[in-house]
Each structure stands twice: as C-alpha cells, then as structure tokens.
Amino acid sequence: MAFGRFGRLGAGPIPDGRPPPPDPTQHLIEALHEPLLVVDGYHITHANAAARALLGEHIVGDYVRLAIRHPAAAAIISGDEEGPVALTGLGGHDRMWELSAGTIRKGQRLLRLTDRSAQRAAERMRVDFVANASHELRTPLAALIGFIETLEEANGPQDASTRLRFLSIMDGEARRMQRLIDDLMSLSRIEADRYSAPKDRIDIALVLHDVVQELGQTRRDGTRLQCEIDNEIMATGDRGQVHQMFHNVLSNAFKYGREGTPIHVTLRRAGSRALLTVRDEGDGIAPQHLPRLTERFYRADPGRSRAIGGTGLGLSIVKHIVERHRGRLDIASTLGTGTTVRIELPLIP
Known part of the structure; x- marks a missing residue:
C-alpha cells in the first residue's frame, strides 16, 4: 500500500472499492475549537477548522514556517521550545494569540493557538484607566498646590478680593476631585455587583419623578424639562442605581443641550419593557465618537466637558447600571440637531 509523507496517497476508495477509513487524528482535532496543527517535521499534516479559518484553507501540506509567519514563533516551530509565546498581530493588528507545542511522537508535534485578545484588551483598559484617573486627579491637585503656595508667600496677594477669588478657584478644583472620586467609587461598586441581578421591586416612574423634581429645584434652568411619564412602571431593580442612572442621563442633557432649549423626557411601557427617551437640542456628537461614549474618561469634546464639570465617567456608569439591570442602552x-439617549429596562411580568 502506497503512503506519502503526509499519509495515504489519493482521496479515492482503497483497492477493494471501499471508501477510505476516517482519519482519527483529524476527527480528534476537529472536536476542539482552538486552532490546532499537527506537524510532521516542518510540514503540516492536519489542521482543524479553527486553524484553517485563521491561517487559510490551503495550509495542510504547507511548510509550517509559511503558515505561521511570525518571528516569535521560530523557536516553537523549530522544536527548541514548547512555549507558550505571544504572537501579537496574527490574524489582525488588535489580536494576540499564544502558541504552544507538545510532542506526539518523534518528529511529530501538536501546535496549539490560544486566543488571548480579550485578556490583552482588558489589560490595556486597566492600564489606560489607571493612567487616565491619575491624570484627572493630578490636574486639580496641581492647581490647588499652586494657589496654596501663592497664598502662603509673604508677598502674595494682600487684598481680600484676590484672596477670595483664589479660594473660590481652589474650592472648585477640590469639588471637581470630590466628584471624580465619588464617580470612581460608584463605578467600582457597580462593577462589583455586575453579575448579581437586582431583586427589589421598584416603581421606576416614581424614581424618575424624584430625579426630575430634584433637578428642577437645584438647577436654575430646571424648567427646560418637558416630561411625559406613565404611571406605575414596576421593575426589578436597585433603586439607588436607577436614580443615579436617570440623574446622569438628564444631567448630560442639561450640560450639552443649548441653553434655553427644552429637554424632552418620556418614560412609557413598550410591551414587556420600559422605554426611557431623553432628547436634547444641542450641538450633537460626530458619528465617530458615538461607539466610544461609554468608555471611561472618553470625551468627544474634552475641553468643554472639563469646563462644565464633567468627570468623563457618567455614561460609563450608566452603561454598567443598564447591563446589571439586563437592559439596553x-x-x-x-450634528447641529441634538442627542437622544434611549434606555430599555425589563418590566415585572
């Protein structure tokens, strides 16, 4: 019986007319979802569907160095190491795979590719978060220290009006830090509870009424709110978090809507869900910014956001609260017309 380097030659029936028996190695690796390659010497004899999708349908029979063209893979492919080693950029610039190897028998090895893209993205988000939080805290701290040193100097400002102006700026910077720390703590608590579904029975219409009344009393332009709210909309939720979610969305509408224009707020039942819609008549947001608005510290207009007291965490908090309540944001x-935020929350059947 004739055999080539990669197994039985030909794909047709064997001499007695029967079809060739199934390849047990191929059956085995096809059962696994990670990309797997069986290599004999330096040639690929078997590849499962995941490996072919990643590296190409043509790879069986190819030289393995041509299939995995990555400098970090050389030591694994040559058999000098078993790994794992990280292959950054394989299959896309934002992807990262981990390559490891094991010996099947002399000359034959199994190469395994494990997708680590999600872990890499999570680590990058963690590093960015720490860097952004540090930057956001450093800016008001630097202002506070500078004004304190100026006031302490012997030849510092002597007239009362200048000192009061400095103290007013210091108060603003301190409160900015306080808002940021409060939002960071809120985000941390919400993330800690993200897999724990709320269990309290609440009337979200009453919660929204409370937020509307609060903003109407505390903001000099509170009369901009134009509300249509259904009665008794019962849901399972965390009252404090739902209050914070409504407050953040409505506060954003005040901040970014044009002064004097109405803010349209509706809360109604829509089948088995409650639908909150908040629409402002502001300058709007460019399309490229929309997918990133719920990222921590992401700002479509950083200068304007800081000027009006935004921490860059408001919509990130909203997103996490919506997710915890099994809703949709x-x-x-x-541009030039305004922004509409829609939140859907499941109702109690």
Whole structure:
C-alpha cells in the first residue's frame, strides 16, 4: 500500500472499492475549537477548522514556517521550545494569540493557538484607566498646590478680593476631585455587583419623578424639562442605581443641550419593557465618537466637558447600571440637531 509523507496517497476508495477509513487524528482535532496543527517535521499534516479559518484553507501540506509567519514563533516551530509565546498581530493588528507545542511522537508535534485578545484588551483598559484617573486627579491637585503656595508667600496677594477669588478657584478644583472620586467609587461598586441581578421591586416612574423634581429645584434652568411619564412602571431593580442612572442621563442633557432649549423626557411601557427617551437640542456628537461614549474618561469634546464639570465617567456608569439591570442602552446623535439617549429596562411580568 502506497503512503506519502503526509499519509495515504489519493482521496479515492482503497483497492477493494471501499471508501477510505476516517482519519482519527483529524476527527480528534476537529472536536476542539482552538486552532490546532499537527506537524510532521516542518510540514503540516492536519489542521482543524479553527486553524484553517485563521491561517487559510490551503495550509495542510504547507511548510509550517509559511503558515505561521511570525518571528516569535521560530523557536516553537523549530522544536527548541514548547512555549507558550505571544504572537501579537496574527490574524489582525488588535489580536494576540499564544502558541504552544507538545510532542506526539518523534518528529511529530501538536501546535496549539490560544486566543488571548480579550485578556490583552482588558489589560490595556486597566492600564489606560489607571493612567487616565491619575491624570484627572493630578490636574486639580496641581492647581490647588499652586494657589496654596501663592497664598502662603509673604508677598502674595494682600487684598481680600484676590484672596477670595483664589479660594473660590481652589474650592472648585477640590469639588471637581470630590466628584471624580465619588464617580470612581460608584463605578467600582457597580462593577462589583455586575453579575448579581437586582431583586427589589421598584416603581421606576416614581424614581424618575424624584430625579426630575430634584433637578428642577437645584438647577436654575430646571424648567427646560418637558416630561411625559406613565404611571406605575414596576421593575426589578436597585433603586439607588436607577436614580443615579436617570440623574446622569438628564444631567448630560442639561450640560450639552443649548441653553434655553427644552429637554424632552418620556418614560412609557413598550410591551414587556420600559422605554426611557431623553432628547436634547444641542450641538450633537460626530458619528465617530458615538461607539466610544461609554468608555471611561472618553470625551468627544474634552475641553468643554472639563469646563462644565464633567468627570468623563457618567455614561460609563450608566452603561454598567443598564447591563446589571439586563437592559439596553442606545445613543443617537445628529450634528447641529441634538442627542437622544434611549434606555430599555425589563418590566415585572
């Protein structure tokens, strides 16, 4: 019986007319979802569907160095190491795979590729978060220290009006830090509870009424709110978090809507869900910014956001609260027209 380097030659029936028996190695690796390659010497004899999808349908029979063209893979492919080693950029610039190897028998090895892209993205988010939080805290701290040193100097400002102006700026910077720390703590608590579904029975219409009344009393332009709220909309939720979610969304509408224009707020039943819609008549947001608005510290207009006291965490907190309540968040915007935020929450059957 004739055999080539990669197994039985030909794909047709064997001499007695029967079809060739199934390849047990191929059956085995196809049962696994990670990309797997069986290599005999330096040639690929078997590849499962995941490996072919990643590296190409043509790779069986190819030289393995041509299939995995990555400098970090050389030591694994040559058999000098078993790994694992990270292959950054394989299959896309934002992807990272981990290559490891094991010996099947002399001359034959199994190469395994494990997708570590999600872990890499999570680590990058963690590093960015720490860097952004440090930057956001450093800015007001630097202002506070500078003004304190100026006031302490013997030849510092002597007139009362200048000192009061300095103290007013210091108070603003301190409160900015306080808001940031409060938001960071809120985000941390919400993330800690993300897999624990709320269990309290609450009337979200009453919660929204409370937020509307609070903003109407504390903001000099509170009369901009135009509300249509259904009665007794019962849901399972965390009252404090739902209050914070409504407050953040409505506060954003005040901040970014044009002064004097109305803010349209509706809360109604829509089948088995409650639908909150908040629409402002502001400058709107460019399309490229919309997918990133719920990222921590992401700002479409950093200068304006800081000027009006934003921490860059408001919509990130909203997103996490919506997710914990098994809801849905959607943000749509048109430049020059305004922004609409829609939140869907499941109702109690």
